[in-house]
Amino acid sequence: MPWTRLPLEDAELAYDPHWLDGEAADALYAALLPQVPWEVHRIRLFGREHDSPRLSSWIGDVDAHYRYSGADFQPHPWPQALQPVRQRLAEELGAPFNSVLANRYRDGRDAMGWHSDDEPELGRAPLIASLSLGATRRFTFKHRRREGLKGELALGHGSVLLMSGPTQANYRHALPRTAKPVGERINLTFRVIGAR
Numbered sequence: 001m002p003w004t005r006l007p008l009e010d011a012e013l014a015y016d017p018h019w020l021d022g023e024a025a026d027a028l029y030a031a032l033l034p035q036v037p038w039e040v041h042r043i044r045l046f047g048r049e050h051d052s053p054r055l056s057s058w059i060g061d062v063d064a065h066y067r068y069s070g071a072d073f074q075p076h077p078w079p080q081a082l083q084p085v086r087q088r089l090a091e092e093l094g095a096p097f098n099s100v101l102a103n104r105y106r107d108g109r110d111a112m113g114w115h116s117d118d119e120p121e122l123g124r125a126p127l128i129a130s131l132s133l134g135a136t137r138r139f140t141f142k143h144r145r146r147e148g149l150k151g152e153l154a155l156g157h158g159s160v161l162l163m164s165g166p167t168q169a170n171y172r173h174a175l176p177r178t179a180k181p182v183g184e185r186i187n188l189t190f191r192v193i194g195a196r
């Protein structure tokens with residue numbers, strides 16, 4: 001499937017709604033529920049520690065250390081079901097993905113607040129491949145400096161969103177809560193730790 005470039009000034013975004021077909025997406029989703037060591041991560045917000053409103057897991061090569069919200073994470077090893085996905089993404093995108101942050105949103109109350117994935121370990125122009133499985137959720141963008149520049153996208157089952165170039169430097173993104181009844185969702189953001 002071809003990538004569709006999303007026109008958002010100062011960003012570099014591409015989307016494939018069916019990177020995995022329905023059957024492959026169903027199988028991956030079913031395999032990841034038991035294979036990923038899901039945890040509640042602690043996040044720091046306005047100087048206070050809280051449980052983050054979702055389940056998460058850092059997965060990666062042994063040398064792909066990651067500092068996140070002031071803590072050093074030793075990644076969990078790659079679950080078997082993720083190996084072919086990692087391989088295909090690396091080949092298609094020519095990027096040596098060595099880490100993935102998995103997030104599991106149990107229902108509409110689980111969410112992720114405004115942030116940029118701009119940690120120094122990800123380099124100057126991070127390439128992030130974001131694979132979504134399960135319930136469709138709204139993903140939103142907001143420019144850091146230029147008021148009014150924003151965008152949103154519904155991330156569906158089997159889709160991949162690529163964020164690259166100046167996207168993290170210029171934009172924050174979020175996965176808002178919703179009061180609508182929604183099912184469970186898994187998102188995987190593949191990253192290159194140690195990029196320049």
Ligand SMILES: O=C(O)CCC(=O)C(=O)O
Nearest residue numbers: 101103117139175187189
């Ligand atoms: O769940 C999503 O689609 C967003 C996840 C995200 O922004 C992240 O893992 O940094």
Ligand SMILES: [Fe+2]
Nearest residue numbers: 115116117173
């Ligand atoms: Fe993010």
